[in-house]
Amino acid sequence: MKLDIVMHYSVDEATGEITFIGKDEIKVDTAKKTSRKSSTKKDENPEPIVTLDSTKLTLTQGAVDLLQVCEDCRIDIKYDKKGKQLLPKIGTDAAFKSKGGNLLSSKNTVRYGGANNKKLAGYGTTFKLEPTEDEGIYWLVGDKMPEEQEVPKELVNIEDELDITNLDAIEEESTDLSSLSYTL
Helix, strand or coil, rough: CCCEEEEEECCCCCCCCCCEEEEEEEECCCCCCCCCCCCCCCCCCCCCCEEEECCCEEEHHHHHHCCCCCCCCEEEEEEEECEEEEEEEEEEHHHHHHCEEEEECCCEECCCCCCHHHHHCCCCCCCEEEEEECCCEEECCCCCCCCCCCCCHHHHHHHHHHHHHHHHHHCCCCCCCCCCCCCC
């Protein structure tokens, strides 16, 4: 949504006096631009939902309005921890303060293929948007959760394998390293 404000003034040429007459506000819906014909139609659903296809993301009109994006705006997906889980987040490149992402088309779709598509597909194909603590960025809550990967046993208790008891005996201010052994 774009708001144009036109201010009107009257100028008396003889005295140079300027008088404010009024203003006009013109709202322009930047998300609804006419363009080339396409076989896909815009999803006018007011619910903020993102759908994953094999090569693209489709945003409902509710998602476009919530993200406050228009045609040719860049949309990016990043992953962050929410609790103990790694979840996808969606927002504009400006909201993420980055120069990444893909352009939103006039049909509210974003090209999203390859490895990124496969990674997001692990979270589902239909996503609802939930707000994060950051303005303009939303969690993508999918219709399934990715399979949890097992942590290899050799990584579980790696501290038990290290001999760090000698390091506890060294004082913080000590610079004498002769008591340490450096064998591999």
